[in-house]
Amino acid sequence: MLIIGELINTSRKAVKPAVEQRDAAFIQDLAKKQVEAGAHYVDVNCGTMVYNEVETMEWLVNTVQEAVSAPLCLDTPRAEAMEAGLAAAKNGQTMVNSITAEKERFEKVLPMVLKYKAKVIALCMGDNGIPNSAEERITIVRQLIRDLTAAGVAEDDIYLDPLITPISTGEKFGLDVLETVRFIRQEHPRVHAACGLSNISFGLPNRKILNQAFMIQTMAAGMDAYILDPLDKAMMGFVYASQALVGQDSFCMGYLNAHRKGLYE
Known part of the structure; x- marks a missing residue:
């Protein structure tokens, strides 16, 4: 099961101003929290930055990679921004x-x-x-x-x-x-x-x-x-429970680890 953390997206109210102000600490904290919560990939989407998406994508990729070692999912319909992000991406x-x-x-x-x-x-x-x-x-x-x-x-x-x-x-x-x-x-x-x-x-x-x-x-x-x-703890709780129920969690270890971490409290 692959989980792609969706939160670094400039369509989100809290994220867009942080990106505009190049608030690296905010973006890096959001990346770390997602990986710690179980994301295998971190999505990077700055599609609302119409006038400088290429430069913003490159900045976001470099900023996130300074904080986490998880690979990135680059989300953009613009080929130039995708190329810039791919060229900068180094994590896996x-x-x-x-x-x-x-x-x-x-x-x-x-x-x-x-x-x-x-x-x-x-x-x-x-x-x-x-x-x-x-x-x-x-x-x-x-x-x-x-x-x-x-x-x-x-x-x-x-x-x-x-x-x-x-x-x-x-x-x-x-x-x-x-x-x-x-x-x-x-x-x-x-x-x-x-x-x-x-x-x-x-x-x-x-x-x-x-x-x-x-x-x-x-x-x-x-x-x-x-x-x-x-x-979203409730959603992640259902992810682990569902994996156990469909036979994708050997000896229910993922589910048990989630329980021990207090995910179901």
């Missing part, structure tokens, strides 16, 4: 977030994935936009795996994101994701499945409950990577 195998099946996006991002030997999150989205069904998602999954592996990307470095859409806008959208994840796990067992969870509950009350429940369902279906807030 960096992750690119993200590539899609869209022709232009694929052709821009793929060379960087290959150049830096990065892991890559591949969104199940093509030139026609976000798919409306599990069938459409599975078609894009096949295309992405085919094209990425043909280019030389190892299956183990591919993290397919089925693109969660809010169940408030369609009652079958949760089921579409589960069906897609089951297909990935059954047909391509060496490829990973990854997602953020919060979109499933958009527009509804008690969002944390829905997010937690969907995490449990998706893990049972075969999801093995999440972009989430590792400082």
Whole structure:
């Protein structure tokens, strides 16, 4: 199970001013807390810094790496910012977030994935936009795996994101994701499945409950990577419990360690 800490994102109210003011101590403390709470990767996203994203990405990567040894997940739609972040990243195998099946996006991002030997999150989205069904998602999954592996990307470095859409806008959208994840796990067992969870509950009350429940369902279906807030103790508690229940926690050691650390108090 791979946990990607999502908190270093300039769309967050507390983070944007810290980045604008180059408050390294704030950013480094946030990175440390996420790793200490169980994040294996630290996501770095400065996409709201429209006018200086390239310079900001480089600063963030260097600043975070001074504080933690965990590898980084670089989250940007801008190729120049991605290139700057990848060039600066030194901690282990960096992750690119993200590539899609869209022709232009694929052709821009793929060379960087290959150049830096990065892991890559591949969104199940093509030139026609976000798919409306599990069938459409599975078609894009096949295309992405085919094209990425043909280019030389190892299956183990591919993290397919089925693109969660809010169940408030369609009652079958949760089921579409589960069906897609089951297909990935059954047909391509060496490829990973990854997602953020919060979109499933958009527009509804008690969002944390829905997010937690969907995490449990998706893990049972075969999801093995999440972009989430590792400082959310309740969510992390369900992560460890779910891993134990689906046989991904040898002798329940992860669950027992979480218990001993007081996560369930």
